[in-house]
Every structure is written in structure tokens, then in C-alpha cells.
Amino acid sequence: MTQEAVKEASFYERLSHRGVSRRDFLKFCGSTAAVLGMSSAMVPTIATKIAGAAESGLTPALWIHGGACTGCSESIAQATYPNVADIVLDILSLQAQETVQMATGEYVEQAQEACYEANKGAYIMIFEGAVMTGLDGNTLRVAGQPLTEHLKKICAGAAAVVAVGSCAVDGGWTRAYPNPAGGMGIGEWMAQEGIGTPCVNLPGCPVNPEEIVAVVVQALICGDLTQVVASLDEFGRPKYLYGSTIHDNCPRRGHFENGEFVYTFGSPEEGKAWCLYPLGCKGPQTYRRCPMIRWNNSVSWCVDSGGPCIGCANWNWVDNNAPFRGRVRQVGKGVIGGPGGVSPVTAASVVGGVVAVALVAHGFGMKAAGRIGKNPTMKTETMKEYDRKRLKKEAK
Amino acid sequence: MAEPNVVIDPITRIEGHLRIEAVVEGGVITDAWCVSTLFRGIENVVKGRRPEDAAYIAQRMCGVCPTSHSHGSAMSVEDATGTVIPNGARLVRNLLEAAEFLHSHILWFYTLAALDYVNPAKALAANIADTYALAQAAGTSTSDFGAVQARLKKLVDGGDLSIFSNGWWGINPLTDPEAADALYNPEMPAELHLIGVAHYLEALEMQAEAARVMALISGKFPHSMTSVAGGTAWVPTPDKLDDILYRLKRVAEWINAAMIPDTLAIAPFYVAALEFGGGCGNFLSWGVFNREDQVRESRYLPAGVLYAAEGLKVEQADYNKVKEYVDRSWYISETGLPPLEGQTEIITEWTDSTFDREGQYSWAKAPRYDGKAMEAGPLSRMLVAYLSADNESNAAVKSLVDGALAKLGITDPTKLVSLLGRIAARNLEAKFIADECLGWVTELAAYVKDGGADFWASYKADSGQGAGLWEAPRGALGHFINIKGGRIENYQVVTPGTWDLSPKDGDGQPGPMEAALIGTPIAEVERPINAARIVRSFDP
Known part of the structure; x- marks a missing residue:
């Protein structure tokens, strides 16, 4: 055996004392490769490097x-x-x-x-x-x-x-x-x-x-x-x-496309794992890999448990993201980006603008295109009062 | 007045930043100062925002007990708006909080406190066969003791002790093992030290397992995403309930198989710690884990106040008797304000005389109940539960505490008001919660099965004031909110940390931790390990 292989073997032995199999570990290396944007061909390299580091x-x-x-x-x-x-x-x-x-x-x-x-x-x-x-x-x-x-x-x-x-x-x-x-x-x-x-x-x-x-x-x-x-x-x-938003990778994205939303906490819609966007989810504006990496040995993540994303990885996140139930309707980089993006004081006022309606319009667009058809919940979502008032104001 | 001859700064293995100063005369601490050295100002950040946003922000005060803070915050909004959460939400919150307590207590006993009682260097000398025999005799779970010892040995042979570096107060345990062991009880066998180290490593997995239960319910840990004002955003599904039950069972079994027997096996070597560290002798609990009536006094661990000096009688805990004093703290706001009117206005300039033992010396305020310093924490909760004869938990808590006292050969229950008692109370509380919480999963499953689907109640948070009174693992927690025009006009939090680590007040009355330090024996001022033990016993 090469020296690296010896180290690797000893590492696996120690993992097995902890009840972790070699297979579990390789699975972890696979997900790490995915996080790093590497191909699965890199998995053995990652395994060897981690094991080697642990024994050096x-x-x-x-x-x-x-x-x-x-x-x-x-x-x-x-x-x-x-x-x-x-x-x-x-x-x-x-x-x-x-x-x-x-x-x-x-x-x-x-x-x-x-x-x-x-x-x-x-x-x-x-x-x-x-x-x-x-x-x-x-x-x-x-x-x-x-x-x-x-x-x-x-x-x-x-x-x-x-x-x-x-x-x-x-x-x-x-x-x-x-x-x-x-x-x-x-x-x-x-x-x-x-x-x-x-x-x-x-x-x-x-x-x-x-x-x-x-x-x-x-x-x-x-x-x-x-x-x-x-x-x-x-x-x-x-x-x-x-490099990508929570919304990009969200497992509930399909429900967003279908206009299937959760409007109240703890509701049957949450039981069906529908989209949390109406509750202020900041997934569309937040760049992080939570939906893929998940939390606590991958048992869950915020949205999976019914908690709308509050954008905690955004620049100056409390000032920029609160009120957390309010919907930020502008999408794209620089909205809640970082220094040089939006300052805390103006953050509240930039919500809106030309792109502002993108997400709402998207929902309606999908409906017009017939994709969401006769979804009953979507019918009740004619337009949120909050959105209606703001759009009216902005139109002036 | 004597100058302090003991200064510990920073105190490690706690949450946050803390400096301790003490005067040791004739081998005993005669005066002490708890100095909170960090100001972050979360109460200011929450002001002016929406009431429902407070829980998300305010819980970030503590990365170890964010769950408890999010509950306290949500309850303050519910109190202000007269909202009663549905029974389903009550059960979900109990489960989430139970996982928080189990996680925190395991982490505290093993990861934070154990190294004050267990000497990893001495574990190197343990005989493996004897270690198995001892584990069996003590009724504690076995581990691959040989592998643990080999791992320690490899670390030592590498010449780099990583997180154990310099852990023996300036003594090299490899060249001078006897001096290092004198910090502990030299009569404690190497084999028991090895068991301690093995479980110290296992505990990392068990606290993580308890945290996974929190993650299942609230998205992740730390920082809880679903305990919102009005109830819970999480909706239980059969697969998740199953997962929660399995994990809680695993944690509960480990607490019974390792944590409790370890406590009972190690305690006899530290019985001296029954004689000091009692502190102010006043105890406060707001109560935690609601029963169906959601009344504080009937909680699984009930609310109550206890003045040891006035006999063992529990009185009702009333938040109107709480005032926060800042005479000795770095604030310019008014002193003696009730929390609902409290202010957090800090000094505007720092000079060479700002730190003044005779004047202001801490960022912590000094909360007092009816003018008295009160200890918060598991010892308070267990004493209140032990003495609340009308509470449904009373019998279970009594038999648990009495059983442990009998096993240790202690006949006088007032001995619990001590360093060792504070530790024992925390670990016994972990067992109480572990045993109870499995039933809450069953109860929640039955609720769902019977068609229960209410997990959130709507409310209108335009105006009003309210108090969210609850318990964090480390003690009594109060969030106080004042809402005006749909915004938070004022927000104050009285944490267990401010109760226990409070500085002296205008009358010179020491805080509970200061009081516990006074009278503590210190063998060598260069190595005040007993002072560190007292500080950590509060789980600050």
C-alpha cells in the first residue's frame, strides 16, 4: 500500500468506530463535490485528501x-x-x-x-x-x-x-x-x-x-x-x-410555478409543502446553497420546515430584509447584494420599480399560459392588498 | 479595600465573553466581581420594527439557546395581543424546547464543564480491561475505550495538544502528572477519567442528535425559523414525527445510560463541592413546557419564587416585582426601571477610569426581584418543582431528586444549594425532560390523527404591551414588548445571564454568581480552578 492508502485505511477504521461506514463517508464526499461544483470523478480525490489530512x-x-x-x-x-x-x-x-x-x-x-x-x-x-x-x-x-x-x-x-x-x-x-x-x-x-x-x-x-x-x-x-x-x-x-439563489434550487419551486402558495402559517398548504413566497420568503433575493446542502446532517432546512427564508446571508441582512413578512419584489443581483448595492436606508424604498412586478406578473403569466389552470388557491390570490396599493402608488 | 488577586479573563467554555475578578484571603474568596465585557445591543436593533420580526432577531442573542429566545419573543407578542396558541402549537413548541434543553444540557456537562472534573492526561494511564469493569460496575455505557485512549495518545505523541493546550493552568501534565492531577481529585481512578473522555467524545454526537430534532421542526439549529408569534409555522407529518420520536428516544436512552450514571460515578469524588458555591439562596423560575391550560404554575416545570432564608416555601412569581438596576453597569439610562419601561442607553465615552470596581464595571444590568438577587437555572426549576406539591410533575421530580440524593448518601436536601447541587440539578432535569418528552410526541401524533390541524392563530399587533415569560436551559427568561402603531416601541430582554451574572446593585448586593464565588476555597491563587467551576456551574 502507498502511504496515502495506509492513511486512508486508518481513517476509515476510525470512522467505523464512530459507526460511520466507508460508504457514508464517500456519500458525504459526493455531496461535497457537488457543492464545489466538481464532477463525481473527483470524489476519490476528495476522499483521499480528507483522509490524508486527518492522518497527517x-x-x-x-x-x-x-x-x-x-x-x-x-x-x-x-x-x-x-x-x-x-x-x-x-x-x-x-x-x-x-x-x-x-x-x-x-x-x-x-x-x-x-x-x-x-x-x-x-x-x-x-x-x-x-x-x-x-x-x-x-x-x-x-x-x-x-x-x-x-x-x-x-x-x-x-x-x-x-x-x-x-x-x-x-x-x-x-x-x-x-x-x-x-x-x-x-x-x-x-x-x-x-x-x-x-x-x-x-x-x-x-x-x-x-x-x-x-x-x-x-x-x-x-x-x-x-x-x-x-x-x-x-x-x-x-x-x-x-453563486445561485435559494429560489433557483428550491424544491418548492414547482409550486411557485404552479401558483400553489402557503398564505398562513401552520396551514394545510404548508402540510403539502407549497411555496412560502406570500409569507415574505427571501429565497429569490438570497444567494446561498441551503436547499442543496441543508442543515444538521441534512435533516432539514428553513423552507423544508415551513420557515420562509429571511435572507440571513445577505449584506446587512436585518436592515435590508426586514420586515421579514414583507415581499421584496425586485429580483437580481445588487438588490440585496452587498456594499455598493443598496444601502440600508434606501432598501425599503427600492422595493418596487419596473422589475418589481416580475414575480407577481410571473405568477399571473403562468396562469394566463394555462399552466396553473383552475388552481383554487390561485383564484383567491387576485392580488395582495399590499401589492395593489404599492403598484397604484408607483403608477402615479 | 483589598485589590483582586485573582483575575480570569477570558473565561472559556461558556457562551460569550466574561471576566472574573476575586479577592482571595486565607484560601477563601472574600469578594468577587463578574464583568460582562461585551455589549451588542439587540434590544436597540429590534426597536421600530414589526412585532412579528422580533423573534427572528432577538433569538440571535444566544447561539446556544436561540429556540428559547424565539419562544420568549413570540410569547411576548401573544401576551400583548391576547393571543392563545392552539393546542397543536403548544405540543410542537414543547418538543422543540425539549430538544433545546437536552442538547444544551448534554453540551454543557460534557463539552463545557467536564474538563474541570475529568483529566484527559490521566486517562492515558488507564488500564483498558479495568475501564470496562469499572463502567459495568458504575452502570454506565461502554465505548471503544482502547480506541479512545489510542487517539489521545496519538495526539500527545504528535506533541500538539490542540484544544487541550495549556489546559492544566500552566502545569505540563506529561512531565508533571501528579501536580496536574492535584487540580482534580487524585483519588479518582484513571479508568473513570477515560470513561469521562470517551463519553465527552460521544456527547458531541448526542448533542448533535438532539439538535437534529430542533432542525426537523424549525429548519435548522442554531437559529429557529418556525416558532412564530401565534403558534408554529411547522406542520407535523407522519414521517417527520417518526423521525423525531426515533431521535429523541436515542438521546433519552443515552442520557439514562451514560449521563446520569456518569454523574453519580464522578460526584463522590467531588463531595467537597456540596459545602460551597450555594450563592444568594433565592431562586426564580418562570416555568417551562406548557400543559393544556397554558398556565405558568401548572407547567411541567412550574413557575415560582423561593427564598431559601424564609424556609422552603414556593411563592407565585410575578413579573411586576422585577426591576433592573444599572447603578454599577455602563449605562446612562435610569436605574430601577421595570422591564416594560426599561432602556438600553450606553455610556458615550470610554476613559481609563470607566472600569471601576467601586462604581460601574459591567455591561450586564442587575435585575432584582422585589429588591433581591435571584438565581436562575435548573437548580431553581428543580427546587421549585420539588416544592410545588400541587403541580402534576411534583411526584416525578421528587422521586428523581430523592433517588439521586440517596445514592450519594446525602440526607439533607438543602445541600443541593451548592456547586455540586447545581450540577446535579441540571443533569437530573435532563433526565426528567428526556423521560417526559417522548410522551409529547405520542400526544402530538394523537392530536394529528384525531384531525387536529390548528397550529397557528392569527392576531392583530397594533398596540399593547406584553411579557413572554419562559425558561432557557440556563434559566428564567423574559421578553418584554411595547407595541404602538404596529411597531415595536420598546423591547427589553431579561435573560438568565443577566440574573446570574448581574453585577452588584446600588445597595452593594452582589449578583448570584458573585455570591456563589464568595466563600469558595481557592488552594492556589495562580490556579483558581474552583472559581472557574463555580462560574461554569451556572452555564453562563
Whole structure:
């Protein structure tokens, strides 16, 4: 056996102790290949790379908590292959991860410092939560000084920063109006401070563990993070994770086409898994792979359980997406895109416009074309009061 | 006044950011300060938005217990609008919350707290055959102990301890194992440490399994998408109910087979922890898991207030007696406001004297009930349930608690008001919920089978004020809403964290965690592991 094959065999043996078969694992590699937009021919490569990484030395990493709710750490704790124990015992050497690490107090700082000195320029810095800049950074103090003071050094010494979750990407809800806490994303904060470390943005509230795994797998296949960074979109996100909308891939899309909608929560229509668009679903405006990756070992995802998408991966998502029951009727990039897209203040007013009627018109178009025919529910949806008033106003 | 000679910052293995300062004199803590070092301001973010949007935003206060927050938020809107959720929604919410509690309690005991009692370095010395024998004698589940030990060994041999790095308070457990073990109870056998480590790893899968139940109902975990004001957006289908039942059973079985026997096996080595860490001695529970009448006092774990100093008598919990003080916190808003009128206006400037032990020193406000600091959490809930003779759960809770006390040879139930008691109460509560919740799946299935199809009640949220009083795994939770013109005019949350981690108030009365720290023995000020144990026992 080659050395790689030995490593792989030992990895499978360990998986089997956890009740995970080789077949399960390969299935996971298959879905990861799909997420990465690779052909299934790549599955054996992915399997070998993951198994090899798990049996080789650990990659040094620091996981730093900013203004966080710990939800992204919690999310990682829900990962299945590799699970969090595999990650921290076999893949990454996490010298700092405040939610799980054994050390506390000054001993945390010592461990971080040791990792920094030994791996300067080579470690990965994973950042969860927002950079708190309110009161000159004093809205978050760690070990007696603002976290921003620690970040200057840790960010500058990292090979790359991975911003996990919306708070780390753009401040998330902490940024929303009119909060004085001063939350912002780590990437924009580094730019402001003149720190040139590359940053991979993984927006979403929370991050999906499979999104982190996909980045890790891509890095393993490419050898390092360089190619990951080279393939980011204009918002610093991996294209394969944020290249299509929820609506594009939604399993309920067929019901949208047929004009079969859920109008009230907990209704029989929800029991039939019809489209949640009238309840304010932001699927058409939100770029993420939830319908395919799903959540918590793929048991469900928001829409599958009857929860309309609230667009938690969008730029400044609370300001841009609330009211969550309100329907955003403009489609396409830049609507709820990112910086340079729509500012929070104007977001409410741009809802509408020429393209605004696209989705509603689409529904009626389908009806006119005879595709939805005599659907009884569609009959009751002549036009929502909300839409009627707004269109009337806009026509003036 | 003495300067603190113990400072722990950051406290790890908790949710959020916390600094602890303490004065140790003669081997005992004589004064303590709990410093919440992060301000995020979610109450400000919710203001001005639609009432139905609050649950989506406010739950993001906590990534460990978002489910409880979404319930608290939804209930505040329901209270303000006089909405009663349908029975089907009540059952769905109970199941969702049960999965939240089981997930959180497993995660707390193993992932967060265990490393204060279980020494992974000592597990390397365990004899595998003896470990199986010990597991069998303790009645706890076995695992592939050899594989776990080999995995630990591989990590150690690699010279990189990853998340265990520096975990022994500056002692190297490989070169100086005895000193490292002195942090624990050296009489605890290596084999029991290995069992602890094996279950520490298994627990990762079991908390994830409980979280999958939440995901089935609410789309994903963390952050719940379906517990909306008025009921639930989720509609149970036979296949999903089946899936939920299977997973909850698996978790419940594991709690009975591993978590409870582990607790009873490890506790005898830490009986000293029955003698300190009791805290303020006042307990508050808003109650959790509704019965059909949806009355707080009749919940599966009922609402109630208990002042230990006034004898073991439960009084009705009334939110009108709650006021939040900010005399010692970094706010410029008025002190002593009731939550419905509460404000969150922070200081405008930070200077070298802003952090002041004698003055303001925390971002947490100080909630008081009738002027008193109150402990929130499983110990409060279990004590209230234990003493609420009229509640239907009383017999089950009593037999559970009495049984555990008997097994540990404790005759005085007031000993529960201690560090060890707080831990035991949480784990016993996990068992209580695990045993009860399987019946709720059956009840929900029967409801659906009998044609029940009501999961959401409509409401009109134009104006009104209301309180959503519920429990998060870590304790009493209140969301308070004021609606005007269809918008949120004011929103305040009184979390278990603010109850337990509250700073001192204007009268100098310490918060519950500060009170629990005072009197705690500290063997070495350089390694205040007992202080860390007290802090984590509140699951902050």
C-alpha cells in the first residue's frame, strides 16, 4: 500500500468506530463535490485528501470570537463528517477556540501567543462574530484591552482569515440601525486598518458547517488557501457557495410555478409543502446553497420546515430584509447584494420599480399560459392588498 | 479595600465573553466581581420594527439557546395581543424546547464543564480491561475505550495538544502528572477519567442528535425559523414525527445510560463541592413546557419564587416585582426601571477610569426581584418543582431528586444549594425532560390523527404591551414588548445571564454568581480552578 492508502485505511477504521461506514463517508464526499461544483470523478480525490489530512500533522489555527452569540461555534459542533472532534483532534490544531478549549484566563493568551510565534504567516485565523468598534473598541474587551488591539496582531500574522457567519462578514445584526455597538466585518475592518491578509467571507446566520468543510476540502485539494482566495467573488465569497439563489434550487419551486402558495402559517398548504413566497420568503433575493446542502446532517432546512427564508446571508441582512413578512419584489443581483448595492436606508424604498412586478406578473403569466389552470388557491390570490396599493402608488 | 488577586479573563467554555475578578484571603474568596465585557445591543436593533420580526432577531442573542429566545419573543407578542396558541402549537413548541434543553444540557456537562472534573492526561494511564469493569460496575455505557485512549495518545505523541493546550493552568501534565492531577481529585481512578473522555467524545454526537430534532421542526439549529408569534409555522407529518420520536428516544436512552450514571460515578469524588458555591439562596423560575391550560404554575416545570432564608416555601412569581438596576453597569439610562419601561442607553465615552470596581464595571444590568438577587437555572426549576406539591410533575421530580440524593448518601436536601447541587440539578432535569418528552410526541401524533390541524392563530399587533415569560436551559427568561402603531416601541430582554451574572446593585448586593464565588476555597491563587467551576456551574 502507498502511504496515502495506509492513511486512508486508518481513517476509515476510525470512522467505523464512530459507526460511520466507508460508504457514508464517500456519500458525504459526493455531496461535497457537488457543492464545489466538481464532477463525481473527483470524489476519490476528495476522499483521499480528507483522509490524508486527518492522518497527517495538524494545521495550526486560531479561532477568535468577536461580538458573537456563539451560534457559529454551535453550528460547527453540528458537523458530521468530519465532526468537531475530528476537526480539533485530527485536522486543525486549534490553539484558541474559547467555546471548547480547555485552557482559561491568562493560559488562553499564552497558548495563542505560542501558536502565533511558532506559526507566524502560516496559521489560519477563523473569526466568528463582529468586530466591535463602538467606544473605540471598548464594547468588547478581552484580557483587559479592546479585542481590536489583539486583532491587529493576530490578523496581520495569519496566512488567511476566514470570516464565518454574517457578523464576521459585515457585522450581521449588530450593525443594524440604530445600534451604537459599532459592529463591522473583519474584512472591512482589516482594510480600514491597512492589514492586507486575504479574507474568505462565509456569510449566513449562522455559517453552515458544510460551507467551512467545503473551503477546507478545496484548500486540501489545491494544497493551500491561495486558490480558494483567487476564486472568490466580488464580495469575497467562494463562488460555488454563493453563486445561485435559494429560489433557483428550491424544491418548492414547482409550486411557485404552479401558483400553489402557503398564505398562513401552520396551514394545510404548508402540510403539502407549497411555496412560502406570500409569507415574505427571501429565497429569490438570497444567494446561498441551503436547499442543496441543508442543515444538521441534512435533516432539514428553513423552507423544508415551513420557515420562509429571511435572507440571513445577505449584506446587512436585518436592515435590508426586514420586515421579514414583507415581499421584496425586485429580483437580481445588487438588490440585496452587498456594499455598493443598496444601502440600508434606501432598501425599503427600492422595493418596487419596473422589475418589481416580475414575480407577481410571473405568477399571473403562468396562469394566463394555462399552466396553473383552475388552481383554487390561485383564484383567491387576485392580488395582495399590499401589492395593489404599492403598484397604484408607483403608477402615479 | 483589598485589590483582586485573582483575575480570569477570558473565561472559556461558556457562551460569550466574561471576566472574573476575586479577592482571595486565607484560601477563601472574600469578594468577587463578574464583568460582562461585551455589549451588542439587540434590544436597540429590534426597536421600530414589526412585532412579528422580533423573534427572528432577538433569538440571535444566544447561539446556544436561540429556540428559547424565539419562544420568549413570540410569547411576548401573544401576551400583548391576547393571543392563545392552539393546542397543536403548544405540543410542537414543547418538543422543540425539549430538544433545546437536552442538547444544551448534554453540551454543557460534557463539552463545557467536564474538563474541570475529568483529566484527559490521566486517562492515558488507564488500564483498558479495568475501564470496562469499572463502567459495568458504575452502570454506565461502554465505548471503544482502547480506541479512545489510542487517539489521545496519538495526539500527545504528535506533541500538539490542540484544544487541550495549556489546559492544566500552566502545569505540563506529561512531565508533571501528579501536580496536574492535584487540580482534580487524585483519588479518582484513571479508568473513570477515560470513561469521562470517551463519553465527552460521544456527547458531541448526542448533542448533535438532539439538535437534529430542533432542525426537523424549525429548519435548522442554531437559529429557529418556525416558532412564530401565534403558534408554529411547522406542520407535523407522519414521517417527520417518526423521525423525531426515533431521535429523541436515542438521546433519552443515552442520557439514562451514560449521563446520569456518569454523574453519580464522578460526584463522590467531588463531595467537597456540596459545602460551597450555594450563592444568594433565592431562586426564580418562570416555568417551562406548557400543559393544556397554558398556565405558568401548572407547567411541567412550574413557575415560582423561593427564598431559601424564609424556609422552603414556593411563592407565585410575578413579573411586576422585577426591576433592573444599572447603578454599577455602563449605562446612562435610569436605574430601577421595570422591564416594560426599561432602556438600553450606553455610556458615550470610554476613559481609563470607566472600569471601576467601586462604581460601574459591567455591561450586564442587575435585575432584582422585589429588591433581591435571584438565581436562575435548573437548580431553581428543580427546587421549585420539588416544592410545588400541587403541580402534576411534583411526584416525578421528587422521586428523581430523592433517588439521586440517596445514592450519594446525602440526607439533607438543602445541600443541593451548592456547586455540586447545581450540577446535579441540571443533569437530573435532563433526565426528567428526556423521560417526559417522548410522551409529547405520542400526544402530538394523537392530536394529528384525531384531525387536529390548528397550529397557528392569527392576531392583530397594533398596540399593547406584553411579557413572554419562559425558561432557557440556563434559566428564567423574559421578553418584554411595547407595541404602538404596529411597531415595536420598546423591547427589553431579561435573560438568565443577566440574573446570574448581574453585577452588584446600588445597595452593594452582589449578583448570584458573585455570591456563589464568595466563600469558595481557592488552594492556589495562580490556579483558581474552583472559581472557574463555580462560574461554569451556572452555564453562563
